[in-house]
Amino acid sequence: MKRVLNFIDGQFRPPCSGRYLPNVNPATGGVIGESAESGPEDVDAAVVAAARAFDSWRSTPAEERSRLLIRVADLIEENFDELAQLESEDSGKPIALARRIDVPRAIRNFRFFATAILHAETACHITDDRALNYTIRQPLGVAGLISPWNLPLYLLTWKIAPAIAAGNCCVAKPSELTPLTADKLAELTLEAGIPPGVVNIVHGPGGSAGRALTSHPKVPLISFTGGTKTGADVMARAGPLFKKVSLELGGKNPNIVFADADLEQAVATSIQSSFANQGEICLCGSRLFVEKTVYEEFVDRFLGATKKLRIGDPQDATTDVGALISEPHLRKVEGYVDLAREEGGTILVGGKRP
Known part of the structure; x- marks a missing residue:
């Protein structure tokens, strides 16, 4: 079984607690490994490493940072099949979805921000002939990045790539339910030549590792994707310290279908938005509002399309709907x-x- 360790200062380390959490395959209920059960001591070690690496990394020319990020993207592409396999085993999503969406998006995340930093501009505006207003893009320090279990690699890379591209260092905490692709990503950043301390990954529950990260005084930036209740807790801890906070939380999204809609397209879109990734996406359409005059026809078509969805083994390439994340x-x-x-x-x- 795979034992997932913390990645701190360019090294894989066991948690200070010495404890590990079981990693369960959602499709089978079987334990496929274990991951570090980290706490405040582990988070502090990662923050110290990131802060120590910051001055050097922020001074690294954008061209060099760009080259390193592109190298990470290339390595993700070279390890495409393994990452798709890990993502499916870890989260219960169909492997076809991981191949079509999750891994390609992780590659694009690094490539996009690798090139974006080459075109960043500093703006200057004259105000009433008396003052100059400057807009300067500069890194702020250590970014605390907390990603969810529904799109583990996709959203983790969406946070890490812009943070380090801009010259920040980071401490990332993936969901304790889906640690495998985060662990593999740590290996790839090391292989790519990202300097020690620039990317740190700490595993563990939100109640211990997550709270320690969001309340750490040396972490001025927080990016959190997850549940609304947890987001409120993040804001409560970060607010008094005046941290810069980005929250992407849950939603109850309606699909609205009017009488003049193309019903074939409306049904296809509604099926995708309702059941993609087992419906475990914050953008999924969890409600349908349909105009009365087309209600019966829409429902008949929608039910017919729903019954054609193939529910099964996430490792089967023909499966449309896999397993929910946990019991x-x-x-x-x-x-x-x-x-x-x-x-x-x-x-x-x-x-x-x-």
Whole structure:
């Protein structure tokens, strides 16, 4: 079984606690490895390493930073199949989706920001002939990056790439449910030649490692993607320290279908937005509002398309819908189905384990 360690100052280290969390394959329920159960001491070590590397990294010419990020992108591409396999095993998503979306987007994230920094500009504006206003793009220090379990590699790279491209160093904490591609990414940054301390990855629960990171006094930047309740906790901890905070939280997104819509396209889009990645995306359409005059036809088409979705082994390339991330999450989803029944709703399709 794979044991995932923390990546701090260019080295893989065991957690200070000596404890590890089981890593469960959502599709089988089997334990496929374990990851570090980190806490404040591990986070502090990572922050110290990042702060120590900051002066040198911020002074590294943009051309060199760009070259290193492009090298990371190239290595992700070279390890495409392994990363797709790990992502599917770790999160329960269909491997076809990981190949089509997650890994390609990780590559593009690094390539985009690698080239964007070559074209950053400093602006100067004259105000009433008496003053000059300057807009200067400069790194601020150590960025704390917390990514979720639904798009582990996609969103982790979306945070790391811009942070280090701009000259910041980072301490990233992936979800404890999906540590595998983060661990592989750490290997690739090392192979690419990213200097020690520029990228640090600490594994562990949000309640210990995550809170230590968001409240650390030497971390002026926080980027968090996850649940709204946790986002409120992040803001409560970061606010009194006047940190710069980016929050991407959950949503209840409606698809709205009017009578003049192309119903074929509307159904296809609604199916994708409802069931892609098992519906585990903050942008997924969890509600449908359909104009009355086309309601019956739309529902018939929607149900027909839903019944054609192939639910199965995420490792099967023909699978459309894989496994939900965890047993507690499954119970939560089933709870919503039960609530719908209790409130008089009619289950038109599904509503139970396949």
